[in-house]
Amino acid sequence: MTGPEADSPQTPTEVRDALGEASYLADESVALVAFLAQRLGRPVLVEGPAGVGKTELAKALSRATGREMIRLQCYEGLDEAKSLYEWNYRKQLLGIQARAAAGDSDEASALDELFAPEYLLERPLLEAISSEEPVVLLIDEIDKTDQEFEAMLLELLSDFQVTIPELGRIEAATHPIVVITSNDSRELTEALKRRCLYLWIDYPDPEREAEIVRLHEPGIDERLARRLVEVVAMVRDLDLRKPPSISESIDWARTLVLLGADDIDEGTFRESLSTIVKHRADLDLVAEKVAPALGRGEPAGSPGG
Amino acid sequence: MSTDPDRGPARIADRLIEFCGALRAEGLAVGTSEVLDASNALESIGWEDEEGFREAVAATVAKSRGDREVFDLVFDRFFFREAEAEALRREPEVEGPEGIGDDRLADLSVEGLAEAVAEAIDSGDAGRMNDLARLSIEVFARDGERSGVVGVDLQRIRRGLGIAPGGDGTGPDPEGRREFERQLRRELERRQIGQLGKLPPARPLRDLNRTLPTRGAADLAQVQRAIFRMKRRLATVGHDPRRGGKGRSIDFRRTARASLETGGVPLDLRYRPRRPRKPEIYVLCDVSSSVSSASTFFLSVVHALHDSFRRLRSFVFIERISEVTDLFQSERDFASISERITAQGGVADVSGYTDYGRVWREFLEDVSSDLGPRSTVIVLGDARTNGRPPGSDSFRAVADRAKRTLWLNPEPAAYWNYGDSAMAAYAPFCDGVFECWTTDQLEDFVDLLARTGGGTPSLHPAAMAPPRPRY
Structure with a gap:
C-alpha cells in the first residue's frame, strides 16, 4: 500500500495554493486540516451550515490533487449493499x-x-479503496443515515480495509483522501468522530466571500461584489428558515450581472430577491426588513458599509 | 524542526498531555488516540506558528462545535498561563502597563472610553481592543472600582462601559464583544500575576460560557445514549412477531444467492425481514415555572429524541400548547433552543401557570387526528394543574387514539397527588407513569421499557413506584 505521505504536500500553504488554483479559496484552518488529512491519512469530518462549501472542498481537493472523486450520497436507509x-x-x-x-x-x-x-x-466505498489510482472519497451528508451505517464505516475509515466474508479482507491498494460532510442535523457517534479530523466551516467573512463571489463570477466589479456580500450578511443576520449560502451569493452575483445592475438598490433587490431567499415566510421577512434599508440607488461602498 | 533540548518535541509532548488533561477536566472526551493524533499532526506541521499549532490540535482533539468553543477557552487559559509562568520564572518583576501618562489618564471620562471601546468592537481591531482593555482597567482602577478579583472587576468594567449583552439581542457585535472581554480578562489576569508574583489558581470554565446552561455536556451525552436505546425498543412497537403468513415478500437477491448451493434451483426461500414500521412519537414537554428546575433536563431529552427519531413532533406547553418541532430541527445549539423557547414559544400566557385541561383539549383538537396505532405519546410534566380542572376526558381521548402513552414526572413519586398534583386523574389512561428527573432514572425508564412487552399496558400504574428508590 502506498503510504499516506508518498506524494503529499509539505506545508499547509502548499495545500492552500493548490486549492486556490482549483478555484477554492481556503482559509487557514481549512488548508491546515486538508494538509493534515493528507499527511496523517485521516478522514476529515466537515460540519457547517448548508452551502458553505463542504462538498465543494472535496471536489476542489480532487481537482487540486488530480485524483478522481468518488461520491457516496447518503440517505436514510442506505445500506451495505448500496454503499459497499x-x-x-x-x-x-x-x-x-x-x-x-x-x-x-x-x-x-x-x-x-x-x-x-x-x-x-x-459500490462507492469498495471502489474507493480498491482503486489503483488514489482517489478522493466524498461521503456526503452522513447525518442523513442511520447510526448503524456509521458503525459499518468504522472498519473502512480506521484501517482502510473491508472484510467480505467469502473473499476475506480487502486492503486499500492506495490511500484515499476521505471527506465526510454533515449538516449537523444529528449528533454523530463518538466512535466515528474519534477516527476523524474535525473541521467546522462557517460563513466566511465579507472580504473572503467577496473574493469567492468574484472568483466564480469574474464579470462582477469589486465594488458591487462587496456591496452584495454586505447585503447577504444583513439577510443572514435575520432569523430565517434557510439563510442564504455562499452558492446563493454566487447565483445572485450572476443574476445581477445578467440584469446589468451596477448597484443594489431597493428595486434591484426586490427583483432578484428570490435568488437568495427560497422560503415563502423568509421572503416576506426579508422584503420587510432589508429592502427599505437599501434606499433608492444611494451610492454604495461607503467606508465600512 | 527545532531540536533544542529545552524546547524540543519531548517537552511539547508533555505539555500536550497536560493540556489534554485540562480539556478532560472541562468534560471533553479526549482519548489517548486523540492525543497521539495531535502529536502526529504537530510533527507534520512544525509547531512554531501559533495559529497553526492551535488549529492542528483543535482538528484532532475537538470534535464538535461545542467542543471547539471549550477548546478555545481552555487553550487560551492553558497556554497563556504557561507563557506567564515562563515569564515569571525568568523575570519575577512584571512591569505595569506602559505608555499611558497620568495626565492623559485623568482626563479620560468613562463615557468617552465607552465610545472608543464600542468603536473598536465594531471595527474588530484586535490591537486597538487590547490597548483599550488596558486603558479601561486603568480608568476603573483610578475611580476606585477595583476589587482585585478578576471576575468581579471584569463584570464592573463591562457594566461601566455598557458592553454587557442586551437581553433582546441588541448591543455591540457579539463576536467583537467576546474578543474584547477576552482581552480584558487576559489583562486583568496579567496584572494580578504582576502584583502577586504568582499564578492564580485555575478555575473551571463553568462560570464562563458552556454549551449547556446548567448541566455539563457529559450529561447531554448520557441522555443521548439512553434515548438511543429507547429508539431500539420503540422501533419494534407494533411489530407482530408472527412468522410467514400473508404479506411477506420474497427477498429475491438472497433467495437467488441461497440457490447457488442447490445449483441455481431456489429450494430455500428467503424472505425480506418484516420492516418494523417507524414509530411516530409525540413529545409534550411542560416548561412552566413549577418544573423549571427539570425543564432543562426535559428539553435535553427532547433534544436527544430529535437526534434519534425523524418522525417526531415536539410540543411545549404551559397554559397553552405550542409545536416546536421546526425549532428543534433547525436549531442545533442547545442553549439557543432554550432561549428561543422561552422567548417565542408562544406558550407563556398571562398567568404563566399550567392549564392541563386546556392543553389536552387543544392537543386533541389540533393534533390527535394524526395519532394512530403507531403513535407513542410521551408527556414530560408534573401534572400540577394549579387547581384547574385536569381535563382527564380529553386526555383519555388522546390516550385512546395513541398506541401507547407514557408519562414522565419530574417529582418524587411520594409527592404525587398531594396539593394540586392530578397524577391520579391521568395515570389510569397511561401505559406507564415514571418518576424521572435524572439521567439515571431515564436509563431505568428505558430499561423497564425494554424488559416489558411492547405495547401491552403491563407497565401498570399500580407498579409505578420508582424502579430504584433513591431516598
Missing part, C-alpha cells in the same frame, strides 16, 4: 448454468469461482 459491495447474483446464476451446460460438476471449485472478485459489484 454486493454479489452479482445474476452473473453467478449464469455462471452456474454455463458450468452445467459444460458438464462440469466439481462443486468445490464451482463455489470458489462463483465468489471470485469478478462476480463482485463494487
